[in-house]
Amino acid sequence: MNQNLDLATLPTSLKAGNSWHDRFSQWLERLYASPKLYSFSLTNPFTRWVTRRRTQKLFDLMAGFVHTQVMLGCIRLNLFKMLHQAPADLKQIAQRVNMPEPVLQRLLLSAVSLGLLEYRSQSRFGLGPLGVPLATHDGIAAMIEHNHLLYADMQDPLGFLSNAWQGSMAAYWPYAHDAQAATRAAQDKFSRYSDLMAASQGFVVEEILSTYFFGEHQCVLDVGAGKGRFACDMAAHAPHLQVKLFDLPPVLELAKNNVQQRGMSDRMSFYPGSFLHDELPKGADLVTLVRVAHDHPDDVVKQLLQKIHAALPLGGVLLLAEPMAQTLSESYSGPTQSDAYFHFYLLAMGAGRLRTPEEIMHLMAEAGFGQIEHLPNAMPIHAQLIVGRKSKCLP
Numbered sequence: 001m002n003q004n005l006d007l008a009t010l011p012t013s014l015k016a017g018n019s020w021h022d023r024f025s026q027w028l029e030r031l032y033a034s035p036k037l038y039s040f041s042l043t044n045p046f047t048r049w050v051t052r053r054r055t056q057k058l059f060d061l062m063a064g065f066v067h068t069q070v071m072l073g074c075i076r077l078n079l080f081k082m083l084h085q086a087p088a089d090l091k092q093i094a095q096r097v098n099m100p101e102p103v104l105q106r107l108l109l110s111a112v113s114l115g116l117l118e119y120r121s122q123s124r125f126g127l128g129p130l131g132v133p134l135a136t137h138d139g140i141a142a143m144i145e146h147n148h149l150l151y152a153d154m155q156d157p158l159g160f161l162s163n164a165w166q167g168s169m170a171a172y173w174p175y176a177h178d179a180q181a182a183t184r185a186a187q188d189k190f191s192r193y194s195d196l197m198a199a200s201q202g203f204v205v206e207e208i209l210s211t212y213f214f215g216e217h218q219c220v221l222d223v224g225a226g227k228g229r230f231a232c233d234m235a236a237h238a239p240h241l242q243v244k245l246f247d248l249p250p251v252l253e254l255a256k257n258n259v260q261q262r263g264m265s266d267r268m269s270f271y272p273g274s275f276l277h278d279e280l281p282k283g284a285d286l287v288t289l290v291r292v293a294h295d296h297p298d299d300v301v302k303q304l305l306q307k308i309h310a311a312l313p314l315g316g317v318l319l320l321a322e323p324m325a326q327t328l329s330e331s332y333s334g335p336t337q338s339d340a341y342f343h344f345y346l347l348a349m350g351a352g353r354l355r356t357p358e359e360i361m362h363l364m365a366e367a368g369f370g371q372i373e374h375l376p377n378a379m380p381i382h383a384q385l386i387v388g389r390k391s392k393c394l395p
């Protein structure tokens, strides 16, 4: 089986030939390829760090799989939570995790070299700067554990590219490859991915609530609401809001339980359905679309954005938040490796893709939105935010 993929739009400046940037890149490429310059740069204390840093980065790319497996091994042994309670030495840790000291030591030393753990006094190990979030945020550990599905699918990268939807990641996301798969899937599949999404949503919610001002709105419709974590956090953050939740019926059943547990049932209403086949409920003056568009191909996103536009009153707002691809201007200050992760994750998942903010803004404009703005937020790796408004002018 294979599916058609949407082509990303390349920035227009890349299409024009022979730009100054091309000439500069070619010059740099020649420098990088020169063995003489390589040797010279290592003997010169002013340039040595540049060459060392480039070599280290390349080494890290080569070793990436080992790094992620070290992290997964530590998570599976519960080391981060254990050492967060109190640092411990090799013998104590070996007894607790029931592993021979010589092999465990390899894992601990590797984790130290990656900044996950660090040495403490009396030969003990404690948490390193990168280990602290892993001990305190269960959502990160859940994503790292979940990634083993992706890495298993990607063992043969070229085979994966031509057969991406055959793997275990595609089976994990029942709605993402074809519309019917969602209705055939068992409830436990919806529950599994919804739990993962709720666990990993905290960082995204933080970005949205600290960036967007909800004061002008009365009622919000969260499309693809999952278990309702964002809806509840938003309702707690802005107590004047009423919230409507829209998602596939099995997912909304999970959301109802969650909302009830958080004691927010009186401010929430539930609209089970599929945005592929059903209209969206009216009555909200803000629609939020959090980590939904990137799961779907362009034709589905266009249809969804049109439905959102139709459901909003004049002057209503769409707020879209999800991880986005690096733009051309950002790429000049160095590549971001998070794009590669999302390109492959979304490919393995189904038919979606990572889009640049410009691509999303273009799709929103096509659906009829105006005053489209890319809101600057503190931690774009978690999500970037774009808002657009339905014009108050009569058509």
Ligand SMILES: C[S@@+](CC[C@H](N)C(=O)[O-])C[C@H]1O[C@@H](n2cnc3c(N)ncnc32)[C@H](O)[C@@H]1O
Pocket (backbone or CB within 6 Å): 175, 194, 197, 198, 201, 204, 223, 224, 225, 226, 227, 230, 246, 247, 248, 251, 273, 274, 275, 276, 289, 290, 291, 292, 295
């Ligand atoms: C990646 S999850 C994001 C959930 C939540 N917004 C978050 O950020 O954690 C995408 C959500 O879109 C929902 N979804 C996918 N296809 C849908 C469809 N056709 N109609 C309604 N919801 C859909 C999924 O059930 C899922 O809850």
